[in-house]
Amino acid sequence: MAEVNRAGDKADMATEEPQGKIQQMWQETGALIADLKKTMEKLLTTQSNLEELLQKTEGMENAANQFGKTSNKVAWYYKCKNIKLIVVLVGIALIIVLLIVLLATRVIPVDAAMSAFNSTAPKP
Incomplete structure (x- = not known):
C-alpha cells in the first residue's frame, strides 16, 4: 500500500503542478495586462x-x-523718417553753403547789409 500511496502522491503532484503553473501564468498575465494598461494610459497622456x-x-x-x-x-517707417531728416539737413546745409558762396563772391553786397545794421544802431 505504501507504494500505492507513493504513486497516488505522485499523481496528485502531477495534477497540482499544472494547476500551479496555470495559476502562475494567470498571475503573470494579469500583471502583464496591468502593465499594458498603465503603458496605454501613459501613451494617451x-x-x-x-x-x-x-x-x-x-x-x-x-x-x-x-x-x-x-x-x-x-x-520701414523709421527708415523713411530718417531719410526725410537727412534730406532736410542736407537742404539746410546747401542753403548755408550757397549763402556763404554768394557773400564771398559779392553777389550779395556785404556793405549794404552792414549799412542797414549800422543805420538802425544808435550812435554814441
Whole structure:
C-alpha cells in the first residue's frame, strides 16, 4: 500500500503542478495586462500633451509671423523718417553753403547789409 500511496502522491503532484503553473501564468498575465494598461494610459497622456504642444507651437509661430510683419512696418517707417531728416539737413546745409558762396563772391553786397545794421544802431 505504501507504494500505492507513493504513486497516488505522485499523481496528485502531477495534477497540482499544472494547476500551479496555470495559476502562475494567470498571475503573470494579469500583471502583464496591468502593465499594458498603465503603458496605454501613459501613451494617451503623452499624445494629449503633444497635441497641446503642437497647438502652442502653431500659436507661437503665428505670433512670430505677425511680429515679423509689424517689425518690418516699423523699420520701414523709421527708415523713411530718417531719410526725410537727412534730406532736410542736407537742404539746410546747401542753403548755408550757397549763402556763404554768394557773400564771398559779392553777389550779395556785404556793405549794404552792414549799412542797414549800422543805420538802425544808435550812435554814441
